[in-house]
Amino acid sequence: MSTVELLKTPLYDWHKAHGGRLVEFGGWAMPVQYSSIAEEHQAVRRHVGLFDISHMGRLRFDGPDALAWLQRVTTNDAARLAPGRIQYSLVCDDEGGILDDVLVYHLTEGDAYGLVCNASNRLRVVEQFEQHRGSFDATMADSTLDTAMIAIQGPAALPTLQEVFEGPRLSDQAYYSHTPGQVLGTGASVSRTGYTGEDGFELIVHRDVAEAVWLELLERGLNRGIRPCGLGARDTLRFEAAMPLYGHELSESVNPFAAGLAPFVKLDKGDFVGRDALARLKGDPGSARIGLKLPGRRIARQGCGVLQGDTLIGTVTSGTFAPTLQQSLAMAIVTPEAPPIGTALAVEIRGNREPAEVVQLPFYHRPRS
Numbered sequence: 001m002s003t004v005e006l007l008k009t010p011l012y013d014w015h016k017a018h019g020g021r022l023v024e025f026g027g028w029a030m031p032v033q034y035s036s037i038a039e040e041h042q043a044v045r046r047h048v049g050l051f052d053i054s055h056m057g058r059l060r061f062d063g064p065d066a067l068a069w070l071q072r073v074t075t076n077d078a079a080r081l082a083p084g085r086i087q088y089s090l091v092c093d094d095e096g097g098i099l100d101d102v103l104v105y106h107l108t109e110g111d112a113y114g115l116v117c118n119a120s121n122r123l124r125v126v127e128q129f130e131q132h133r134g135s136f137d138a139t140m141a142d143s144t145l146d147t148a149m150i151a152i153q154g155p156a157a158l159p160t161l162q163e164v165f166e167g168p169r170l171s172d173q174a175y176y177s178h179t180p181g182q183v184l185g186t187g188a189s190v191s192r193t194g195y196t197g198e199d200g201f202e203l204i205v206h207r208d209v210a211e212a213v214w215l216e217l218l219e220r221g222l223n224r225g226i227r228p229c230g231l232g233a234r235d236t237l238r239f240e241a242a243m244p245l246y247g248h249e250l251s252e253s254v255n256p257f258a259a260g261l262a263p264f265v266k267l268d269k270g271d272f273v274g275r276d277a278l279a280r281l282k283g284d285p286g287s288a289r290i291g292l293k294l295p296g297r298r299i300a301r302q303g304c305g306v307l308q309g310d311t312l313i314g315t316v317t318s319g320t321f322a323p324t325l326q327q328s329l330a331m332a333i334v335t336p337e338a339p340p341i342g343t344a345l346a347v348e349i350r351g352n353r354e355p356a357e358v359v360q361l362p363f364y365h366r367p368r369s
Helices: 012-017 037-046 066-073 119-131 157-162 207-220 231-240 275-281
Strands: 021-025 028-033 048-052 057-062 086-092 098-106 113-117 139-142 147-153 178-183 186-191 200-206 226-229 288-294 305-308 311-322 327-334 344-349 352-359
Touching (some): 012 028, 037 226, 037 231, 048 207, 057 066, 057 119, 066 113, 066 119, 098 119, 147 157, 178 207, 200 207, 207 226, 231 327, 288 344
Parallel strands (some): 048 226
Antiparallel strands (some): 048 147, 057 113, 057 139, 086 098, 147 200, 178 186, 186 200, 288 352, 305 344
């Protein structure tokens, strides 16, 4: 694989030296797996897994109008965020199509905000903010290349990270919150967020200390069954939890209501990009995201047609044989609305019609302790 034109995370050399199978993803050279996707997946469900997610875009907004700028470009109501809290939000175009899904952070110092976006959409998100800068008295800084982002996920994530984190007790940290502190004597921001359906954390550190932090976490998690995990397991984990992925469940041709993301669109917060279109789409989104269960082990991949009787009603957006649930499952976008749970449908796989049943999303719920 040629990586001449690809961006490399601060952990690239470690991945290459330790058997990570590197692939292109969003313009970056990223490990898709080390041992096997299934083994890494189960390590996160049962123990703890470590992910390099430094490819994700990291932006910071400062200034008196930082909040107003975020309110203009994102769909959720960032004004509801207390310092230290995080919200899921969307960046849409004028027609209500999704340009990206993002996390917005109200940072703990002053009125600064952070935003994490998808790697493949980082430049487009920056462009969208610049396009709608107007007269806002605020600055936007892109720290993606200067920092590293590491996710530690699974039932043993908390005790593993707590051993190296100097700051507030992580067990007291609420879901979708973040706190500053130190790891190995250097500044770190730790958020209780993730993309796996398990409890866990995502931490941001300077790129120069990324490998030292990574190695320390692997050492601390050694007796807890920790594994380095690639993008393959990250995808199967998010899929079981029915978390949407840009380029699959989300795109410019899909609006938030069709994607099942209505709670993250606050039409009453004031004007924002796409608001008028979204107000019209709210009552008639034109399509819906559904879950499907297939018998046997045949996998319905992205692009497979979904049929009700002889009528093509939609397309599979993601599908796999779910490692935790041991079941062939898929998500699909169908029109004009979601058939009731239990409805018998069919999926066209390589020219053959395979039976499928509409099931409730998410497929997987984390056991509550």
